[in-house]
Amino acid sequence: MKRGTMAxxxxxxxxxxxxxxxxxxxxxxxxxxxMDTPAVATAPAPPDTEKPASTMKVSGxxxxxxxxxxxxxGSYTSDRVYGGFSSAYTLADNLSLSVGIGYEYDYYNFSxxxxxxxxxxxxxxxxxxxxxxxxRLDPHWSVGAAPVLQFSxxxxxxxxxxxxxGGLANFRYAFDETxxxxxxxxxxxxxxxxxxxxxxxxxxxxxxxxxxISNLRGPEANPFVGxxxxxxLGPQINAALGGAWEYRMFRLxxxxxxxxxxGQEQQxxxxxxxxxxxxPQFRIDFVVGAALFNQLKLxxxxxxxxxxxxxxxxxxLGVFASFRF
Numbered sequence: 001m002k003r004g005t006m007a008x009x010x011x012x013x014x015x016x017x018x019x020x021x022x023x024x025x026x027x028x029x030x031x032x033x034x035m036d037t038p039a040v041a042t043a044p045a046p047p048d049t050e051k052p053a054s055t056m057k058v059s060g061x062x063x064x065x066x067x068x069x070x071x072x073x074g075s076y077t078s079d080r081v082y083g084g085f086s087s088a089y090t091l092a093d094n095l096s097l098s099v100g101i102g103y104e105y106d107y108y109n110f111s112x113x114x115x116x117x118x119x120x121x122x123x124x125x126x127x128x129x130x131x132x133x134x135x136r137l138d139p140h141w142s143v144g145a146a147p148v149l150q151f152s153x154x155x156x157x158x159x160x161x162x163x164x165x166g167g168l169a170n171f172r173y174a175f176d177e178t179x180x181x182x183x184x185x186x187x188x189x190x191x192x193x194x195x196x197x198x199x200x201x202x203x204x205x206x207x208x209x210x211x212x213i214s215n216l217r218g219p220e221a222n223p224f225v226g227x228x229x230x231x232x233l234g235p236q237i238n239a240a241l242g243g244a245w246e247y248r249m250f251r252l253x254x255x256x257x258x259x260x261x262x263g264q265e266q267q268x269x270x271x272x273x274x275x276x277x278x279x280p281q282f283r284i285d286f287v288v289g290a291a292l293f294n295q296l297k298l299x300x301x302x303x304x305x306x307x308x309x310x311x312x313x314x315x316x317l318g319v320f321a322s323f324r325f
Contacts, residue, residue, distance in 0.1 A: 056325040059084040059220035063287070063318035068294055068311045074114030076311075081105040082221040082320070094136040102128045102223060106248070115307035116296055119257040124250045126152040130168075145169040148188055153251030161260060162251045164189045170202060178206035191249050191262045192303045203227070218242065219285040219320035224269065238275040243268065246291075260301035267294040269316065281325070287318040 061082040069075045086100040106124040110117040132146035146168045153162035170184025182202030190196055206212040210232035217240070218225030226244025233239055245268055252261040271289025278284070294311025 054087060054089045056087045057085070057220065057322060059086075059320065059322035061219055061221040061285075061318060061320035063316055065291055066315040066317075068291065068314035070110075070112065070114045070116060070294075070296065070309045070311050072114070074110065074112030074117050074309070076108055076110045076116065078109070079107045080318075082223065084221045084322075096134045098132045098134070100128075100130045100132070102130075102221070104223060114309060115298060116309065119306070120296070120298060121154055121250070121252055121256075121263045123155050124153065124248070124263070125155065126150065126248070126250065132168075140174050141171065142174070143169075143171045144184075148186075150188075152191070152249065154253045154256070156253040156255060157251040158254050158260060162191075164191060166196070168200070170200060172202055178204075178212070180204040191251055192264075192299060218244075218273070219275075219287070220283065220322035221320050222285075222287075222318075226269075228273070236277045240273040240275070241271075242273065243270045245269075258298065258300060258306065261306070262299040262301075262303065264297040264299070265295070267291045267311070271316065281323060283322050285320040287316070287320070289316045290314065291316055 059082075063080045063082075065078040065080070067075050067077050081104070083103040084101065086098060088096060088098040090096050104126040106126075108120070108122055108124070110120055110122075128148070128150045130146045130148055132144055134142060134144040136142045148166045148168055150164050151159070151162045152164070153159075166186065166188030168184060168186045170182055172180060172182030174180045180203070184200035184202060186196065186198045186200050188196045202215065204212065204214040204216050212230050213227065214230055215225060215227045217230055217238075218228060224244040224246045226242055228240040228242030230238055230240040245266070247264075247266045249262060249264045252258055252263055254260050269289055269291050271287050274286045276284050276286075291311075291314045294314070295308070296311065297308045298306040300306060
């Protein structure tokens with residue numbers, strides 16, 4: 001099986017709500033005294049006097065990916081910086097609006113004699129905007145929908161050629177406040193003129209007291225949150241093991257070796273996470289893991305494939321933080 005196919009198969013199992021978080025949507029639950037309260041209410045909403053009409057959250061993070069080999073003769077490292085801002089507004093007892101803005105900066109350092117070391121990319125900026133409406137139909141059923149707008153490219157890429165857009169819709173069913181399942185669908189244009197159509201499962205399910213499987217509880221600024229097994233260690237501490245599919249496509253500089261070309265990177269990340277909440281509104285996450293099934297692709301501005309190389313396994317270390325107002 002080719003590595004690209006393996007990565008796509010892993011995505012079906014791991015990705016969950018990854019894309020919505022990648023472009024800034026605040027899909028994660030609000031914190032409670034122990035673990036987070038699920039994002040879908042399971043009982044009638046309290047009176048407006050008991051909950052704020054709006055909330056805001058800022059988040060950030062950093063991941064260093066160590067040397068990753070590229071077959072046959074090359075390697076690269078990457079440094080990734082993440083930032084996000086989200087705000088949620090209660091418009092009515094059963095209607096809410098959230099607006100998310102997510103930013104990612106990726107610095108790549110290629111070496112060796114591969115095609116990527118000669119003609120690829122270094123500095124990539126990505127910005128995503130998602131305004132999302134959520135409607136609670138009854139104490140159990142909720143639905144949501146969001147347009148998606150994304151800009152992704154190198155610093156000197158033509159801005160108009162970095163834009164892609166699409167939409168995301170989902171429904172969720174809460175059996176009770178600790179058992180939630182849902183399914184969504186993402187439809188999004190790509191820089192290579194293809195269309196990405198992906199099912200997006202949602203799960204937040206308590207297996208036993210303090211242990212749950214979820215794809216809604218990863219670090220706030222991490223854009224590629226996949227499925228996790230989360231263990232509560234104390235009122236302020238959680239630990240998790242997880243995996244996620246990471247996918248990036250971006251426009252290249254208009255004056256580089258491959259002007260207005262398209263770069264692509266995908267990989268599967270397996271990681272461990274330690275979460276600490278020193279205050280109810282403040283959260284810090286430490287992440288250690290490995291990137292597997294790395295694949296890089298390079299296309300011209302007319303979408304002709306220039307190079308496609310598989311990469312080896314690489315160690316990753318990262319830290320994330322968020323603050324909720």
